[in-house]
Amino acid sequence: MSETLAESTSPEVEAADKDQRARFVRWREAHPTAVRNVRWALNILAALLVLGALLLPNKIVYLHPRAFVRIPAEAIIGAAVTLALPRRPRLVVAAVSGAALGVMTILNLLDMGFNDYLGRPFNPVLDWELLDDAQSYVADSMGGAVAVAAVIGVVVLVLLVPTVMALATVRLSGLLVLDRRAATRGTLLAATVWVTCSALGLQVLGIPLASEHTAALTALQAKRVLYTVRDEAEFQKVAKTDAFGNTPGAQLVPDLRGKDMIFTFIESYGRSAVEDPGIAPGVDKTLDTSTAALAKAGFHAKSGWLTSATYGGSSWLGHSTTLSGLWIDNQQRYRTVMASDHLSLTKAFKKTGAWDTVGVMPGVQKGWPEQKYYGLDRVYNAFQLGYQGPKFSWSTMPDQYALEAYQKQIHSKKRDKPLMSEIILTSSHQPWAPIPKMVDWNDLGDGSVFKAIQKAGNKASDIIADPTRSKQEYGKSISYSVTALTQWLERYGNDDTVLVFLGDHQPIARVSGENASRDVPISIVAKDPKVLDKITSWNWTDGLKPSHNAPVWKMSSFRDRFLTAYGSTPHPSK
Structure with a gap:
């Protein structure tokens, strides 16, 4: 030194x-x-x-x-x-x-x-x-x-x-x-x-x-x-209050006993997809076509609007707000709820003991401790669905493949109880390039059929900075996801199938526009007319496309409205 x-x-x-x-x-x-x-x-x-x-x-x-x-x-x-x-x-x-x-x-x-x-x-x-x-x-x-x-x-x-x-x-x-x-x-x-x-x-x-x-x-x-500091303490108190926290399992959703329940979130499916003049024509045509096709197969739908707790991203905040009945608009609130005993809508089905519960999460590529909060017996992530095809930008696999894998590995299996499923569809995730296309359901195989489609698709770098093309491709991606989901229902749904599907949030401002609302469409689809009769008082629009003046609720209100509509008895936690 x-x-x-x-x-x-x-x-x-x-x-x-x-x-x-x-x-x-x-x-x-x-x-x-x-x-x-x-x-x-x-x-x-x-x-x-x-x-x-x-x-x-x-x-x-x-x-x-x-x-x-x-x-x-x-x-x-x-x-x-x-x-x-x-x-x-x-x-x-x-x-x-x-x-x-x-x-x-x-x-x-x-x-x-x-x-x-x-x-x-x-x-x-x-x-x-x-x-x-x-x-x-x-x-x-x-x-x-x-x-x-x-x-x-x-x-x-x-x-x-x-x-x-x-x-x-x-x-x-x-x-x-x-x-x-x-x-x-x-x-x-x-x-x-x-x-x-x-x-x-x-x-x-x-x-x-x-x-x-x-x-x-x-x-x-x-x-x-x-x-933020004050909100943490206040929200912990709110999360401990639950109108259905002490409701016995026998008193939860009794009017849906025997039904195969499917709760599906479509990535970035927002009000702009249905009403923006630069996007809506293609999406609305898809919704109308799908409504008619489902009706031909015996299914009917009612649709309304929910105001999401998030916008442009952070999809998990929309998922948790819908299913928890709490307004979860930041990561701190999310962590608080995930660590709480507040009853999620999906866990309510597990609590009854009358359903097997499963999650299909093609966007999950690592450990997912949230499984416990949502009451899911098993979760299938991106690596457990057998997919051998290419990724489509952020999305690990096309929605059509994820739904077919769900059918083969889960939905078609014989069981002693009906099934409650939570499915997250990802093909409409930004930057909307490349976008998968529908193929014959019998040709899906292990997903290799999508290699040529992915290779021929747009490059993300060509779309992500172009607002006009982003709008166009966003609309195509929503049409694809809705088509995949409704075709799956036509193909595999039965008299006891009940599908609830909605968007998690609006797309980014470059697509939805400055000062766009945070509203997302939500639909309930079923063959059994009694299922839709239970929500007649909601005044939702018939079909998959909610009208402009259909009721708009905060996303956090959906859990309690749904539980109440299908016969659940409130027993508040203290």
């Missing part, structure tokens, strides 16, 4: 350092114009970075030039503080403020992504773990190399932005104190202009000139954190 230190401070090393510094000084003296230009370029760049960060919106729709022609109050206050401080505190405050501004910039960028995909801002307490899901989604949709590059880019961004922003604020603080008198006059003038613009409500292209944008967003982030 001492020898190394001695070497590093040897006369030879010191001489080399002095020589290098001397050469730099001579170059700087020989090129004063270049040095001056570089300094001004760095000063301008630092100012643009800081101003840009202070005015950066947190939604992509607000990302336009006029958002950056405002006067940020934070810059004026920062200049005043800088001019008032001695050198050492000034450098510390500038560096810390710059790093904090860099962190805020990253949060704004995350807000942009979350608002665009999930219809909500980033939660700084809960959402970090979702970034791993995002990485998996990119890997499945765009390939492993793109996912690795994206991860590297994010890591570099997280490290670089706060550092560069800190350097920029330190540089600007040094520039201000070079001429304190002029800087003070300029700060006072800027403050006067800001106050005037604020008082008069002056705007440029509809945006107020006086800005306190970053301060407002910082306060908003703080409120999110505070709300």
Whole structure:
């Protein structure tokens, strides 16, 4: 250690350092114009970075030039503080403020992504773990190399932005104190202009000139954190209250005894699929055709709307909200419910002792401890359905194959009890490329038949950034999933089959549009007229396509309404 230190401070090393510094000084003296230009370029760049960060919106729709022609109050206050401080505190405050501004910039960028995909801002307490899901989604949709590059880019961004922003604020603080008198006059003038613009409500292209944008967003982030912390304690109390928590099994869904119950979620099947002019024609035609085909086979349906607890993604929040009867709109609430004894709708069937219960989860590719909460005797994941064909982007297998595997491995087997099944269909998962096509049911085999279809399909990279094509392909994927499900019912359903199917959430904003509702269609299909007679008072629309003015309920209300309609007796937990 001492020898190394001695070497590093040897006369030879010191001489080399002095020589290098001397050469730099001579170059700087020989090129004063270049040095001056570089300094001004760095000063301008630092100012643009800081101003840009202070005015950066947190939604992509607000990302336009006029958002950056405002006067940020934070810059004026920062200049005043800088001019008032001695050198050492000034450098510390500038560096810390710059790093904090860099962190805020990253949060704004995350807000942009979350608002665009999930219809909500980033939660700084809960959402970090979702970034791993995002990485998996990119890997499945765009390939492993793109996912690795994206991860590297994010890591570099997280490290670089706060550092560069800190350097920029330190540089600007040094520039201000070079001429304190002029800087003070300029700060006072800027403050006067800001106050005037604020008082008069002056705007440029509809945006107020006086800005306190970053301060407002910082306060908003703080409120999110505070709300999240408070919500955890409050929701734990809510989850312990259950209208059917102490209902004996014999008093749960007695009017469905002997029925094979199937609860199916169709990925991203939202109201936009049925009503958006750019999507609906193809989907509505499929719904009408499927309604007619089911009627010919003896099945009839009623349909309505549920308002989902999630949007654009996080499908498990929609599943758990529907089946738990609780509003589960974040990961913290989800974890709380999964660890609770709150009765899920699927577990209600298990509690009766009158049904075998099973889950078909082609999107699950690892351990799934939620099986216990949902009361499923057995779960078939992506590796247990015998599929040997290609993946279709994120989806591990086409819905038609998953349904046929369910038929062969589960539904067709003789048993002493009827079956209650929860099935998650995944072919309509974004980025909607490539999309599988229906094949003859007798040709499905082990799924190898889909290799040519997958190879001939669109590439995800060609669809994901194109809003028009995303809409078109999204509509096709919903039509495919609905067709696969209803054809399965025509082919294998019987007098005792009852199918409940719904969407888990709307597609992302690029497809559903800004400010789209969170509504999803829900349908109940059965041959036995008594099943649908039980929900006559719901005033749902006949057929698979709910009318525009059909009843809209919160998704969390469905469990209790369903249990009540089919004869369950409430016995609240205490």
